[in-house]
Amino acid sequence: MRSVWALFLLCILYFISEVESECNRIPQGASGDRSAVDENFKILIDGNPTTYIPGNQYNVSLSCPNGLKFISFTLALEGEDQSPIYNGLDMTGHFELFDNTDTRFATGCENLVESTNTNAKARIDVSWIAPKQPESGCVLMKASVVQHRDVWFIDDGFLTKRICAEEIDDLNSLTPPLQNCCACDEAKYEILLERKWARNTHAKDFPNEAWRTHLGEIIGASHNYNYRYWAYGERASKGMKELAEHGSTRTLENEIRENTQNGQVRTIIKAPGISYRRNVFGTTLANARVDKIHHQISLSVKINPSPDWILGISGLELCLSNCTWLERKTLNLYPWDIGTDSGPSYMSADEAQVPPDVIRRITSSYPSDYRSPFFDDSGAPMKPLATLYLTRKKLYIRECEEDMMDQDGPLECATHPWNEWNNCSARCGPGLSQRMRSYKNPILAANYNCDRRLDEMRQCQGTQCGVDAEEESPNADTGIEQDGSSFGVGSMAECELTTWSEWSPCSATCGKGISTRSRDYFNSRARARCMTAVRLPLEEQRQCFASDCGGTITDNGEFDDLPQPDVFGETNEPSGKSWNNNAYNKPSGYNSLDNSHNWPTTIQTPYAPMDTPNQHYQSPYSSNDQGISNYNEYGTDYTTPRQMPYFTTRLPALGSRYNDRPKDASNYKVVQDYCFKKPEASTTPCLANPVTVRNYWFYDHEDHECKIFTSDNCDENRNRFRTLDSCLATCYDPQLNLERTENEAMDLYEGNANSNMANNYNQGYAGGPTPNPYYYGAKRGRYGT
Template sequence: MLNKFFIALLSLSFSREVFGFRCDRKPYGSTTQSSPPDGRFKLVVEGIEDAYIPNQLYTVKITETDDESRFIGFMISAEGDIKPDPNNPRRMVALYPGDLRPQSTFTAKFSDRCLYSVEHTMASPKSFVEVYWQAPPSGNGCVTLRAMVVEHEDVWFEDGSPLSQRLCEDLRQPDDVTPQLNYDCDICDDAKYEVTFIGMWSRHTHPRLYPENDWVPRYSDLVGASHATDYIIWAPGTLATDGLRDFAEHANGSKLEGEIREKIGNGVRTLIKGKGHGYRKMSNPTYAFFRTDKTNHIFTVAVAIHPSPDWFLGVTRFELCQEDKTWLQERELNLYPWDAGTDSGISYESPKMETLPQDAVGRVQMSSYDKNSPFFETDMKDLHPFGKLRIKLIRTYHRECEEEETTKEPEASTVESITTEEGEETGESEDKQGEPDNPSSEAPIVTDPESSEECPMSQWQEWSPCDGVCDNGKVVGYKWRERYHLVDGVAVEKYDPNMDPSTIKEVSRVCKNHYDDFERTECEDDCFETEDDNDLTVERRVMSPVAPGFGWKSKRYLLKRISL
């Protein structure tokens, strides 16, 4: 009877709440210590970035990264967060991390020495292996997946990026989740978007350990790009670049901007930049414009939090090209802190403490049991957002679909509009040549004789049609127009698909600050409503341009005749 009692206690200790421990994952028979990961092997959880959906089944993969390396053995382990036992605060327990299990008994088996682990069946050379991970039910916090990889008998690796990945329960609302990437974007028209960042970090919303001096906290400039799917500025599970490191640690975006500029025309369409805000203006919105096309249809942006160890806000690889072949019209996202993985400080004003070796980008640790952390015993579901990001479609630019030709030269891209609420910009791209019958075509560039010699400007273009909801034959809304900064007679902001990015002109900051390139005003006009919205055999409807800050669900359309 006594033996049965001890067996029952032992089984309870290995239940879904267990003492936290790290088992020995050293390869059988090995007499050497593990080597630091060298990047040739990585752990990947397919279909996930930084957060898991409770009870979801995922594929976990170890794979080589250089197309040549092979490994003969492995172990993958799941570890839950360590927390005090509610019934005994002095006793620590580990939350349930979900179940790992083999996909095939020929390649993997349940480990007989480590809990919640699978390991290799045969020590044969392999380039990748896949197993299943069933995520735990809701309420189990974060899970760390760790890989041990055996290259040969005396060389093996474990832990550290990129052989470990920390995943937390996805507690966001559906509106906070970024869309799945659309690798087959099939929209011919270009699009222009407005992105707005609104800061929400304050002593009132985040009182715990908020910096004592109110004039110290600030947001960095908004920095990012619209780009192709194969270009990554930052992403969970990756190592921060030097530019992102400088940006996250010091709120200085110069180096990050330089990294993005080097990719313009080769994975990047638009460099995005908006003015950051500090004391007394923390809640002021920051605006920027950017362009997208069939190739560059996702965008990434970031805003650093200062002071902080290496924390920043933002979205990465956000998809704008929808499956129904339309551009996303509007979206609002709540923003929570990311950790660049370069500084081990735990609070806003922690002393600098370099992370060695550098860790992967991931969420700032929530539910911390360190009283020096702003997130002491705080789950993300209870955390007030640090900011909001709004994405809004401004207008589209009609492009005829062209069949791909093997001899066709790829079009270059140029730096495009970066306009903040104070009128700053780094160069707006527009159509250089418009088709005569195209509603989005624009007038040739003409220098305004009344502009200053120091800051020459083009003449204002024509006002857009008055845009708004058509009600009883009248529309009350907004109209808008644009002009461009000129340098050596060239419109810096004008989009030219054939321009060499290395020849892009720079506009002086004085000119950017003192001469607006965009105007919007209220308007009224007569309008009409089409009788049959579904009859597109004779006429093609093109949405009229929409002014920033105004909706696009207008019943007024520009009509374009199509020859039958």
């Protein structure tokens, strides 16, 4: 009996040894102990992605950028999470072979590729199909190589590549915004919204009458870089308020449509809502067209029932920095509170929020109110209410023809015709093709600061799958030669880039600034060859808006990947080309939704001399006989607590309450004296009940700019305005017109014009340099330092 058991154990051990030998990852021809890591050999993935999209195909190579060769190898896939709950699921994806000359699948061992011979190799290429399950997590690619019999490496250094599933949160995975899209082609996208909001996924306080729950009508637009009809940190427009509170899209659609005429918007996106269907994830479908001008999209949809909650995206970038269009994108959508209704739950009664708040993201910890259906004491991540799928359905090929301005430009900037498009950078799969041209007279063009584009890239598809590079015709034009081999087969792998550095801090502490990040080639010796073949950017810049301007609106950095709007609800500064040469033109529409600034082409007639009385001045204690309301936009009295009879010993300066009211530029024809007094911090406590603190504008006569400061509702400073418009109209515009009068009079004086006109410029206050009304400086009041 013992002999039978011994024989059985021997069979088991033999079977185990056979299984281990089948999946042995030690490469063929290796002997002795593994060598110490030297990080010469690397696993590279074309494009150097740090995340993968489930189900996508990626080109993977094993090589040594320093020119060393190896004789054999193994390449395996492993899931980082080995939990038994994932048994039976595809958690690693699988390899596919380009050719069978140097690569084959190991017999009886899943997801292991090995060499077919011991010939010297510079590189091997395979294709990896990423796992399709979104919960696949991270995948490890592990390699072993034999440089020669006694020198071999396994898993160390760059022989292990870790790549994780792409985060599909609507904030964390947004494509970096591009101010200028270089894609020549146009694209059509299919937009699919799938509802995930149901009782079994969001059980807390889910409405008892489930049939009442639905996602409202989708509305959105494809638009340019500057346009936003809603954004984090901004206050909602009237159209957004009606959408979020009542589900009505009419006003918002009209607001968007107004911006189609000025070129801000190309396509208005509309789709029906998604009603409740038991045990079914409903969907709705829309389409959008984008081009190199209108390369971003925004969407919004009301959550019903809710006080003022929406789902949506704002300024999603579809254009890539390599001049191509995003192929597909998946985003999980979470609720946003637009700040016009203070109700905390689905079925809350209408309760206007006074004053309105800015648009904020709802999370499991914000608002910190147990009545919120999304609040969780543990802070556990919230489940998405919907998922948005964007798929590029069609490309409309457009040649990158020069625009009319370029064609009619100066002769000094004339260029030679474009070269032919060069070969695709990838032999198999997606890649890039480039063409170039040059100035006819480079020295003259440099002297005239010509800025015409001299190189262009477009997407291409490598078709030489399964063809060995050495079998190609030596006369074929495959790119730049490197060590006697073609550049075309693995240019992207050899030219692997480091990951982008972190974005630098904003160059401004308050308002608009610039943030930069950089990267470089792993193989610095190949930089020149790589940049000649496919010129990829090594540095990027983006606009940033610093929010350290006082007040209670904070930015903790969690929205750095989004295009940052101004947190005070004002418009962004336009690009440099929008600032025309006329220094006296006044921008119009400071609070417009499209962030566009149309400059007048004519100069207004100067205002009357300074001795003209201010016809709109009114004492805060006089009767209102001019029809001017004593109530602000929130329906509350402008009178501050220090103006009330109870505080008669602390009366404010005359006219203080009128400063909070927006004024037209014609209201004041002279510069008011209080415009030359900066706000001063109060040393006495505010006795108002309640005390409210907010941001105001004041005019800084030294810098000739309207700036922001923070104060309470007891502040008696007269140089204090609720809106930028009020500050500009009361102080900035009269000062600007005075300077314009001076300059016009000086021009007439220098031209021997009428001497009386030449003397008029001395009236009023002396001006300084041309003010910039869009400077968002910071100044602290009562609560400042």
